Amino acid sequence: MTPEELRSRAERRRLEESRFSERLRVCTATSCASLGSGALFDALSAEIHRRGTGDRCELKRVGCLGLCAAGPLVMAEQGTGSTHTESLLREVRPEQAASLLDGFRDGFPAEQSVPLDLPFFRKQRRIVSEACGRIDPDRIDDAVAAGAYRALLEALHERTPADVLAEIDRSGLRGRGGAGYPTGLKWHTVAKAEASQKFVVCNADEGDPGAYMDRSVLESDPHRVLEGMALAAYAVGASEGFVYVRAEYLLAIERLRQAIGQANQIGLLGSAVGGTAFHFHVEVRLGAGAYVCGEETALLASIEGGRGTPRPRPPYPAAAGLFGAPTLINNVETLANVPAIVARGGDWFASIGTEKSKGTKIFALAGKVAHTGVIEVPMGTTLHEIVFELGGGIPDGARCKAVQTGGPSGGCIPARFFETPVDYENLAGLGSIMGSGGLIVMDEQTCMVDIARFFMAFCRDESCGKCVPCRVGTVELHQLLDTIANGRAGTRDMELLEEFCDLVRHTSLCGLGQSAPNPVLSTLRHFPEEYRAHLRGQCPAGVCFPASPAEEPPR
Amino acid sequence: MTQTVAGRPESSRETEGPAARRVQEDPRWKPVAATLRRQGHRPDALIEGMHAAQQAFGWLDPAVLRALAEALDVPLAKVFGVATFYHLFTTRPLGTHGCIVCLGTACHLKGGPEILAALTRAHPVEPGQTSPGAEMTLTVARCIGACTLAPLVVLDGEIAGPVTVEEVLERVERWFGPASGETTR
Ligand SMILES: Cc1cc2nc3c(=O)[nH]c(=O)nc-3n(C[C@H](O)[C@H](O)[C@H](O)COP(=O)(O)O)c2cc1C
Numbered sequence: 001m002t003p004e005e006l007r008s009r010a011e012r013r014r015l016e017e018s019r020f021s022e023r024l025r026v027c028t029a030t031s032c033a034s035l036g037s038g039a040l041f042d043a044l045s046a047e048i049h050r051r052g053t054g055d056r057c058e059l060k061r062v063g064c065l066g067l068c069a070a071g072p073l074v075m076a077e078q079g080t081g082s083t084h085t086e087s088l089l090r091e092v093r094p095e096q097a098a099s100l101l102d103g104f105r106d107g108f109p110a111e112q113s114v115p116l117d118l119p120f121f122r123k124q125r126r127i128v129s130e131a132c133g134r135i136d137p138d139r140i141d142d143a144v145a146a147g148a149y150r151a152l153l154e155a156l157h158e159r160t161p162a163d164v165l166a167e168i169d170r171s172g173l174r175g176r177g178g179a180g181y182p183t184g185l186k187w188h189t190v191a192k193a194e195a196s197q198k199f200v201v202c203n204a205d206e207g208d209p210g211a212y213m214d215r216s217v218l219e220s221d222p223h224r225v226l227e228g229m230a231l232a233a234y235a236v237g238a239s240e241g242f243v244y245v246r247a248e249y250l251l252a253i254e255r256l257r258q259a260i261g262q263a264n265q266i267g268l269l270g271s272a273v274g275g276t277a278f279h280f281h282v283e284v285r286l287g288a289g290a291y292v293c294g295e296e297t298a299l300l301a302s303i304e305g306g307r308g309t310p311r312p313r314p315p316y317p318a319a320a321g322l323f324g325a326p327t328l329i330n331n332v333e334t335l336a337n338v339p340a341i342v343a344r345g346g347d348w349f350a351s352i353g354t355e356k357s358k359g360t361k362i363f364a365l366a367g368k369v370a371h372t373g374v375i376e377v378p379m380g381t382t383l384h385e386i387v388f389e390l391g392g393g394i395p396d397g398a399r400c401k402a403v404q405t406g407g408p409s410g411g412c413i414p415a416r417f418f419e420t421p422v423d424y425e426n427l428a429g430l431g432s433i434m435g436s437g438g439l440i441v442m443d444e445q446t447c448m449v450d451i452a453r454f455f456m457a458f459c460r461d462e463s464c465g466k467c468v469p470c471r472v473g474t475v476e477l478h479q480l481l482d483t484i485a486n487g488r489a490g491t492r493d494m495e496l497l498e499e500f501c502d503l504v505r506h507t508s509l510c511g512l513g514q515s516a517p518n519p520v521l522s523t524l525r526h527f528p529e530e531y532r533a534h535l536r537g538q539c540p541a542g543v544c545f546p547a548s549p550a551e552e553p554p555r
Numbered sequence: 556m557t558q559t560v561a562g563r564p565e566s567s568r569e570t571e572g573p574a575a576r577r578v579q580e581d582p583r584w585k586p587v588a589a590t591l592r593r594q595g596h597r598p599d600a601l602i603e604g605m606h607a608a609q610q611a612f613g614w615l616d617p618a619v620l621r622a623l624a625e626a627l628d629v630p631l632a633k634v635f636g637v638a639t640f641y642h643l644f645t646t647r648p649l650g651t652h653g654c655i656v657c658l659g660t661a662c663h664l665k666g667g668p669e670i671l672a673a674l675t676r677a678h679p680v681e682p683g684q685t686s687p688g689a690e691m692t693l694t695v696a697r698c699i700g701a702c703t704l705a706p707l708v709v710l711d712g713e714i715a716g717p718v719t720v721e722e723v724l725e726r727v728e729r730w731f732g733p734a735s736g737e738t739t740r
């Protein structure tokens with residue numbers, strides 16, 4: 001397929017869509033599906049059929065519309081050009097199908113309409129999630145109409161791999177999987193490696209509790225990730241790719257497999273992509289519920305069919321990765337940024353964000369916040385904007401205490417630092433990390449000692465057991481935190497806690513152990529008074545000392 | 556099928572061949588064989604094969620693991636190592652129904668632990684185990700990536716959330732039949 005053929009395919013699909021004067025987009029991503037959007041879709045379909053208005057009204061399954069907690073969500077669109085209007089409807093039930101369709105004529109019920117000028121929408125800047133909720137993820141033509149694979153075919157026909165690499169360099173893109181390593185640098189290392197076989201691996205393991213951005217992207221716009229992988233493969237000289245997905249993400253896996261099949265079929269992946277000499281075969285590999293497999297060397301061991309235990313680096317996967325070959329590993333969101341960068345230029349991308357963190361970041365908002373869901377904001381947006389403007393603040397008038405970022409490798413940032421613009425350096429300076437994008441809002445009823453204990457239990461359970469500091473240290477740390485939380489600890493235990501944190505951090509083999517103390521250290525740093533209160537047998541949040549011991553939930 | 560303690564292979568190698576062959580002749584093996592074939596019977600097909608096998612047989616019986624080892628020509632020790640490493644693989648038979656309680660961060664904050672405590676109080680089952688009458692297998696998860704629905708549970712593969720303790724108890728109660736909860740503990 002040539003770039004011209006792709007363009008006419010896109011044009012054809014756009015024309016087809018423009019014939020409809022009314023368009024309904026129903027979110028069928030996981031969250032809305034769990035709230036019943038499948039039945040809603042069927043009801044709408046039946047009602048349109050009954051009215052015989054199928055030639056005027058288009059009904060389409062789409063991915064995430066963002067405001068997940070208000071699902072099932074439906075976007076109703078009318079007209080084109082200057083008469084174009086959009087209405088987002090919340091909590092739509094199947095029995096409302098008829099009245100929803102009447103809405104195109106009579107107007108939609110105000111109590112179900114979500115104002116689209118809410119900061120939740122207004123303050124977003126959508127690059128990665130640009131087509132999420134607009135296209136049908138099961139139809140490649142829909143993605144193509146929205147511009148998918150254009151950057152790839154243009155690059156294959158008109159640009160050299162070095163050219164593509166230079167664009168990524170200029171963009172300043174950094175890894176979205178947590179550590180923020182410069183993507184261009186990593187690509188250069190793999191590109192320079194001499195080997196007959198190289199791999200590109202997309203890390204879609206997304207194991208941090210509270211993070212679901214990658215899932216949302218994969219469910220809503222899988223072609224963007226695949227195109228990013230193909231561009232990466234072209235730039236570094238790879239011909240095979242793997243997407244390593246959590247086995248729990250059933251819908252994402254299904255859509256990804258479907259997308260690969262469709263792209264192979266029309267020559268946008270597979271052999272001789274776009275009629276050029278570039279080959280790129282992609283396979284999906286499933287995880288099996290081990291958090292540590294998100295770590296890159298453990299992930300490779302898992303793709304090779306073994307126990308997912310990490311190994312010391314160097315050698316880095318860029319030099320010796322999958323089956324010993326040079327391997328590029330990037331996160332879903334990192335790769336999903338690539339098509340836009342190649343299409344619009346690295347300089348354009350670098351104009352968004354802060355000095356050292358370019359572009360946007362997707363966050364999964366969860367916890368004690370009014371608007372939970374997926375948001376994409378420019379780097380440099382403040383935590384205050386995220387929690388109180390986009391997030392709509394804390395429900396029930398409660399006070400915000402902190403946000404947790406970076407999952408079990410991150411930390412809690414107290415509300416007094418909320419004016420901080422979010423970027424890699426600032427969050428690290430506050431004792432947390434950007435992490436993959438889970439952002440959990442906590443109110444006054446959250447106990448910081450309990451949270452530290454919670455994450456330590458997570459690390460203890462997920463430690464692969466290969467190295468002693470992590471295997472034993474997380475158990476010891478958890479016990480100490482438990483003793484503190486139960487009000488049975490003394491000052492010596494507090495000293496031990498800090499000593500153990502230091503030990504585990506500096507002597508563990510992989511990132512899991514090295515960062516396991518972070519939630520403890522950050523809460524010790526920002527909330528020392530809460531630890532002291534527990535030593536006196538008090539839990540300020542009222543979480544740790546249940547009224548009677550019999551009520552105590554098992555841990 | 557072999558009656559070994561879960562997760563522990565029979566020591567005698569003689570039984571390996573026949574047990575594995577019996578599994579490979581079982582019609583349920585078909586989709587597993589197809590998965591392995593698609594990946595050219597390379598050793599790295601092991602995890603994909605295990606997923607297929609667990610789907611087909613419900614759990615990873617020691618004989619099934621033998622069959623996988625044989626089909627891929629991978630040492631049995633490695634196959635057991637992999638099967639016991641990953642949380643999603645189970646080397647014990649499961650109950651008729653499954654209940655997963657999410658204890659990820661958002662669910663932890665919004666009441667996941669209370670749901671779990673209520674379930675284990677009402678029914679004779681601990682996290683990670685199957686009730687004695689095999690009515691239900693109870694598992695905990697650390698976030699299943701639908702945190703906007705916190706607190707949530709997964710009942711027979713379907714996400715339900717946000718849920719209250721009472722709602723979960725009521726749904727699960729049906730699996731045990733009437734009045735089973737009262738007799739325990
Ligand atoms: C314990 C642990 C878990 C990780 N989990 C993930 C994950 O779920 N997704 C991810 O993209 N990266 C994860 N990482 C980071 C990867 O090792 C790796 O740095 C990343 O995939 C590189 O991609 P990037 O440069 O695009 O960020 C994890 C690291 C550690 C130590």
Ligand code: FES
Pocket residue numbers: 209210211657658659660661662663697698699700701702703705707
């Ligand atoms: S914390 Fe329960 S789904 Fe994420």
